[in-house]
Amino acid sequence: MAVRLLKVSSVATAVFASSGFYLYSKNVDFNDLSIIRFGRAAATTAVISYDYLTTLRDVQYGTEEYWAVKSKLHRRSAERLRDLCCANRGTFIKVGQHLGALDYLLPEEYTSTLKVLHSRAPQSSMEEIRQVIREDLGQEVCFSPQGAASLAQVHKAVLPDGRTVAVKVQHPKVQRQSSKDIVVMEFLLQVVHWLFPDFAFMWLVEEAKKNMPLELDFLNEGRNAEKIADMLKQFTFLKIPKIHWDLSTKRILTMDFAEGGQVNDREYMRKHGINVNEISRNLGKIYSEMIFVNGFVHCDPHPGNVLVRKCPESNKTEIVLLDHGLYQVLNQDFRLDYCRLWQSLIKGDLKGIERYSRRLGAGDLYPLFACVLTARSWTSVNAGISQTPVTQSEDVEIRTNAALYLPQISELLNRVPRQMLLLLETNDLLRGIETILQTRASSSSFINMSRCCTRAIAR
Incomplete structure (x- = not known):
């Protein structure tokens, strides 16, 4: 062969x-x-x-x-x-x-x-970016580059009326x-x-087929931003930049410009007097509300999309959430089963873990599913993940097992509902942030998760 x-x-x-x-x-x-x-x-x-x-x-x-x-x-x-x-x-x-x-x-x-x-995302030339703006908006905009991503790059611009905005421009060839x-x-x-044969990652392409057209439609991203801002308006510490619809198209998204440091930049937080534990706690509140209560989840919380800052007006700490192109909508049955599964994981209720893992498609791989979902060992799951702190040796064990059990993990990912796949990725991204901030598995995060689950089930 x-x-x-x-x-x-x-x-x-x-x-x-x-x-x-x-x-x-x-x-x-x-x-x-x-x-x-x-x-x-x-x-x-x-x-x-x-x-x-x-x-x-x-x-x-x-x-x-x-x-x-x-x-x-x-x-x-x-x-x-x-x-x-x-x-x-x-x-x-x-x-x-x-x-x-x-x-x-x-x-x-x-x-x-x-x-x-x-x-390491590539940058389009300034002329290519200007061409997209001329084609879509019919005007010139003075701007300076701020950063590039896989599908677009962002520029800081000043409008004729003096407002400072961020202009996200799609790479000109990516759509085609x-x-x-x-x-x-x-x-x-x-x-x-x-x-x-053990390598069964077709789900990756299936998700790309479904999500890529949505991510390439910046008007859809703008609608997502407004929808989540309305859903989470009770969180005064959350900032979603306002969309400027008159300067937005399918390839261009114009929004308020927001300063801030990346959520994994501990030095930035130290210099600006931002409490790491407060940021971690509030980020957990945001995502618990999205997942367990609203079933509308921002699924790309890598550090470049989550900024922290002191609000210029109030001097209060804020989290700025960017890039709203990739969202997962959870149907009610899935969301409630997921709530009950997390309640079981927090308490160490093994019967509940098995029952709701099976309902979510894991079948006889439910112990592996519980470990994958929590990034904890079966020993910790058995005791209740809120009862045992994460140790470095346990974290190394879990990462090592990802290589040892790759065929079983591959099978598991093909079994579970498609809604679960982006949630697993989102969980890993959030855990990565908590690991850098050294706030992983804090008792307050489990208390908030449990409250959100209880409230969601009672509704």
Whole structure:
């Protein structure tokens, strides 16, 4: 099988090389061409697959050498995947970011390597950005770059009336490329699943198919921002930038500009007198309300999308929530079962854990599901996760088990309702923030979760 894969890869490389020479002579931007993007993705998939097929073949399973070799294999494969995402940009970076957020679901070598994609998003040229603005708004806007993301980049601008706004402009080629890129990913994941039957990550493409069109519609993002601002208006510490609809289109979103430091920047918080525990507690309140009570969940809380600051007017601490393109709507039955499951996890009610895990699709994998959901060991789950603090050794154990139980985790992710997938990613992103802030598994967070669950069930 490995020899066959190598032959196919060699032929494909020759074809793409000869095609590339012709296109170079025509002065074509190679990265715009589907055949180049597909060829790059196919070549990377072939190299990674060949590496997995051959590297461990002569190493005895379970030995120290085996785990050391496998760790290096995971690392270099993750680096190849990262480089592919950076080269193909757009949808590839977005999917890579999602994978990098799955801290307790994928091997650590993958998540730590792919996390850099949040800070290595490509930038479009200033002329490309101006062209999008001219096409959509019919006017020029004076702006300065603030940051780039997988699908867009943000600029600070001053309007003629003196208001300072943030202008989010979609990368000009991403709309055209995204649907083709998803087809490429689907085909290559099917090939990988054929080579490695335990690798069943088709849910990743299914989610991309569903969510990418929504994320590329900035008018939808603006509506989400207004909807969540209204739902959570009781939280005076939460700031959702106001949308300027007269300067917004499907490719451009204009909103109030909000200063602040990233939620994982402890030094910024120290300098500005912001209490770390208060931030962690309030972030937990926001997400408990979204998940358990409203069933409308912002699913991309990586640190670049969660800012903290002292309010310029009141000097009170605020959390600024950005990037409202990716939301998960939870239906009522799912939401209430999820509430009851978390109540059982907090109390250590094993019968409740099994019952509601099965209702949520985990089946006989319910112990693994409980561990994945909480990022705690079964011993801690058994005792009630509110009763036992998280230790460094337990955290290392859970991350190690993500590599050991990858086939079972893969099966679990294919079993559970699609609503669960983005929740798992959101949980991991929030846990990552708590870990950096050193506030993970505080008693106040469990008390607030429990109250939200009780209130949601009683409604």
